[in-house]
Amino acid sequence: MRLTLASYGLLTGIVLVVVVPFLVAVSYRAEQRQPDLSPERIIAASQGAFAPAIPPAEDLAVLELAAEQGIALAQNNLAVILLRTRDSRNHDRADRLLEAAAAQGLVQARYNIAYRIPYRFNTDPALVERQIDLLQRNVAADDIHSMALLAARLGFENRERFVEDRQAEQLALLQNAAATxxxxxxxxxxxxxxxxxxxxxxxxxxxxxxxxxxxxxxxxxxxxxxxxxxxxxxxxxxxxxxxxxxxxxxxxxxxxxxxxxxxxxxxxxxxLAYADCHYARKVLGDLWPDDLMTEPLYRISAGIVQDALTHPPERRQRALDLAEACATPPQIPEFRPRAFGHTALYLAKHRGGWPAIGDSRGQADVMLGVIAALGVFGPVDREKAAFHFDRAVRVHDYRGGVGFLDRLD
Structure with a gap:
């Protein structure tokens, strides 16, 4: 019996000295390997949505794991990042993630789904109804961005079937959004x-x-x-x-x-580039292609002078400078939807439209070419005129000045 007790004591000692510390160490290492999926870590991992490139692999791994575990914040933010890529498979997955997040009541996910529904006069009425419903639920939650987007999405007259007074609703929504x-x-x-x-x-x-x-x-x-x-x-x-x-x-x-x-x-x-172009045209006047080919040259020159002389010299010079700025080819960055938000991300903000430049850049080049060719405000400079006429065609695809120099020969 003494031997049995001794053996038992020996075994107990082995368990206490060897096995228990081993189990504690294993448990500690497992706890160390458990990733941080807190809201703060998910938000930090989502910052790549604002960067030109795809976020680091470590951040994507956090979002992927959190999304798999059904965390709406991660599902929404990962979807926004996926929608920045050109791969349609990523877009399909992003749509599924947004639906999962919206099902949990996440306002930003509902906004993003509504934002992606096409806005056309002939959009499927079922899609229009869903778009309006998603945004109305967000408006009820006092989301100002949804107020502005809903006001825009009620723009077509055939949306009247979905709200009682479409125009009054639009104005009220924008007034509330602007009040912020x-x-x-x-x-x-x-x-x-x-x-x-x-x-x-x-x-x-x-x-x-x-x-x-x-x-x-x-x-x-x-x-x-x-x-x-x-x-x-x-x-x-x-x-x-x-x-x-x-x-x-x-x-x-x-x-x-x-x-x-x-x-x-x-x-x-x-x-605002449009403003530069419009300023130049308001001071220097408009030149129509047909007039350049048919009107006597002295009348063209006199017309420019007559328009410009109604303004002081400093304003005329400002108009010439802005015409050059307007005609200079802009450096247009690659367009990507601009996500915004501090926690759960919105895919893009509805900011309304911008005034269209249209042919204004080409027209500015032609105006500068005519001014140089006729010596309206200085000596005749045919080389400069040729440069502007060529750039109007080559860069701006505007042919309003083609053949004008030939009239001077």
Whole structure:
């Protein structure tokens, strides 16, 4: 019996000394290998959505594992990253991930699904209904980005079947979004107000019309103060219209410019390329291709001079500089949807449209070519004229000046 007890004691000692520490060590190493899937780590791993390249493999591994475990934040953010690639298989998987996150009630996932549903007049009504439903649920959760997107997605008249008063709903949504002070949504609200005024009969001179225009002006001013150049361009357009004395009086009372060209120039300085092109055309005038080939040369030259002489010399020089800036080929980066957000990511922000440049770059080159060829503001420079006419065709695909130099021979 003594031997048995001794043997038992010996075995117990072996277990305590050898086996237990081994199990503790194994448990500790397993705990070490367990990845961090906290919201903070997922958010940190998602920062690659804002970078030009795909995120590091370590971050993707965190998002993949968290998404597999059904964490909505990771599912949504991984989907946003996958949608930045060109592989359609990634896009299909991203859609599945967004659906899984939306099923858990994640606002950003619902927004991203709605954003990806096509916005066309003839979009499948079932898709339109789902798009509106997703955004309305987000609006009920006070998501301002969904307010702005829903206002835009109600733009077509055939969306009236999905809401009671489509236009009133649009205006209310934009007003609520703008109330947050977001510069894009302030701009969209102002633009909607201006469109409402333009849809009024021309004979309508009611006080309500002026009130709406003043509200639009306030929205544009607040937007431009935060760096939105389109707002300055819209103020310029408002001033250029007739019967806006009350608006210019209000601008003057605030110590702000009252000239449409000054606001256009400020829009260009803030980065709106359209404003540079439009400023040059407003000062130097328009040259139509048919006129270049048929009008007497002295009339073409006199027309440019006549338009330009209505402005002081410094403004004429500014117009020439901006015409050159307009005609210079821009460095356009590769377009990718711009994700935004601090936790769960939105695929892209609805910011509205930009004024179309159209043929303005080519027209600016032709204008500069004609000015150089005719020596309108200096000596004749046929070499410079040839450069501008050639660039208009080669870079801007605009042929308005083709053959003009031949008329001078």
């Amino acid at each position: 002070g977001d510069p894009d949504y302030l701009f969209l609200h102002g633009a909607e107000l201006v469109d409402r005024v333009r849809n009024m009969p021309p004979s309508d001179h009611s006080p309500a019309r002026l009130v709406v225009m003043e509200l639009a002006l306030e929205a544009f001013l607040a937007s431009f103060e935060q760096g939105e150049p389109r707002a300055a361009q819209r103020i310029s357009a408002m001033i250029a219209e007739r019967n806006v004395g009350a608006l210019t009086d209000r601008l003057a009372a605030m110590g702000l410019p009252t000239s449409d060209l000054e606001w256009l120039d400020m829009a260009g300085q803030a980065g």
